[in-house]
Amino acid sequence: MKKYSLNFVMVVSALFLLSLAQFGIISNYIQAVFMYVGINIIMCTSLNLVNGNMGEFTCGHAAFMCVGAYASSVLSVLCFGQTLGTPMLPPEMAIFIFPVIIFIGGLVAALTSVLVAVPAFKTRDDYLAIITIAVNYMVISAIENMNFIGGSRGFQGMKDTVWAMKDTLNGPWMLFWVITFMVLTIWVIRRFITSTYGKGVNAICQDETAAEIMSVNTNKIKLVNFMISAGLAGCAGGLFAHVVGYVNPQSFNILKSTEAMVMVYLGGMGSLSGAVISAVVFTFLMEVLRSQSLIDFLMAPATFVFPDWEPSAGVIKWVIIPLLLVLIMQFRPEGIMGNKELSDVFPKLKKYYTFK
């Protein structure tokens, strides 16, 4: 009972969400918000692997998302879309090929991360931060200069794949895939971190020199860790591209990386459940602050003094969120969960579930 309780709850809640989406009880907008929550969870947990568990400081995570998004988009359009010539595969295959496409996007992103991992063998935190920022700029700039996939105009046509899946079997396919990949991501990260091999990651975080002496192959662990992290981010990028149906290199710039970092530090470094919780909270916060009426209400004292000043929600949102984070850093610098998991904070939960 204890062994399967969590799986049972997860499957039931996923089925519940999917059926809500299928019978039109929740609108497309709410569905999109849930998908963004899933994508942000993947981004946040994968960045947490490097920033939290390994203690390195990378701030260019959106670069891998960009690579994954473009790789899977191009593949998907080649296979089922009309934009780059006739589709290579019949649309009935879309359901089976789609996860493969996302995986290949993740693989390409993982290969790109070698660019970051190899200098990380020798360099320390600040220099590594720079290398990751540089890689972020390089990836965006490289894709902007590739004219056959649209360059800076962006790239579209991924919706054809989604429609092909829907024509084969009507259902909320994208939501299903986002949930699947989200669960897969959490499972992979949990398995990796708690394994004997993954303990080396934590050893590097504590003391790299000592870990090296204790026969942890630091270079190999770093390489594997970066590749897993970037690969999962690439999967998130592929899902993002298919949810939105349009990708643009500029939507994966430093701001996107900053968002991912904010989520990691909000949740707590090295805490998987903290990362999940903070991704959910952050995404919902972003959506709630999008409403103009709420912002007007919050800004009422200021607009009372300056009647001709009209704050727009999209701008004020980006003042409020950093302000919240600065306050969190002041009063609870370890984030929501700190370095603990959910079962450490509430020990009684251990009776009801195990999560390995």
Next chain:
Amino acid sequence: MDFIIQNILNALQWGSFYALIALGYTLVYGVLRLINFAHGDIFMVGAYIAFFVASFLLGPAIGLSPFLTFLVAVPLTMFLTACVGVTLERVAYRPLRRKGAHRLYVVITALMCGLILEYSNLAVLGASRLKFPELVEKSIWHFGDVTITNLKVIVIVTAIAVFAILNFIVTKTKIGMAMRGISYDKFAIPLMGIPIDAIIVFTFILGSGFAGLAGLLFAMSYPVLEPFMGMIIGWKAFIAAVVGGIGDIRGAFYGGFLLGFIEVGVVTVFPSTYRDLFAFTILLIILWIKPTGLFGMPQSTKI
């Protein structure tokens, strides 16, 4: 030949801005071991402060001549921008330092402060770009095909002068010795009777003041202001500082000019869209070969 000299001059001007901002980055990093990611936005705030100061001085209330305005605006802008920098240190960084928080949390706070500065500027002043008034009358000298404007000369001379001043302060004065001491050992220095907070505030005054000066000169050279002008140039200046070896004044100076030369060189040979790609690739290669930057010292850890 003339073409090459012209491009070298352009690169010197472009590199001067990078060098000025990178110097501020390096100062703060050298003393605090903190990447002050808000520095690029302090540069942006400096440009805006310069705009308002210049408008006010040129306006009907005071009505100075443009050149006098320039002379008054330089110290005033530097002072006000330094106030912004010190406020940031007081409000955001110092409480965290008092608590002994992890270094990364301070970095995240700095990033967030930069975002707050950008977006509050956008919220208050709107998205319309401001046109900076012309302060120094443009005079252009021709040497064959090479054209030099007096602004270019002012910018390059300023960068070199600032470098000389900072180098003098850090290596020859007592307060500079205290700065170097703090970066060497933060725990032993207070025991020697050195007021650590005063030194850190002084560092922020220096860095932010010169960022304000860079903002003023940038606004004079490229007279269109927007809230996000500090973002890209700030990141790039930081990269320049790292390539030079962060925490080293010379490194920041040479790194800024190196990045300027690389960017202008790429634009003259390739289409301008390749600028970022080539610049960052070259920097990555430099960091691959020398992981601590050009002038940086490798830090050895005791076991």
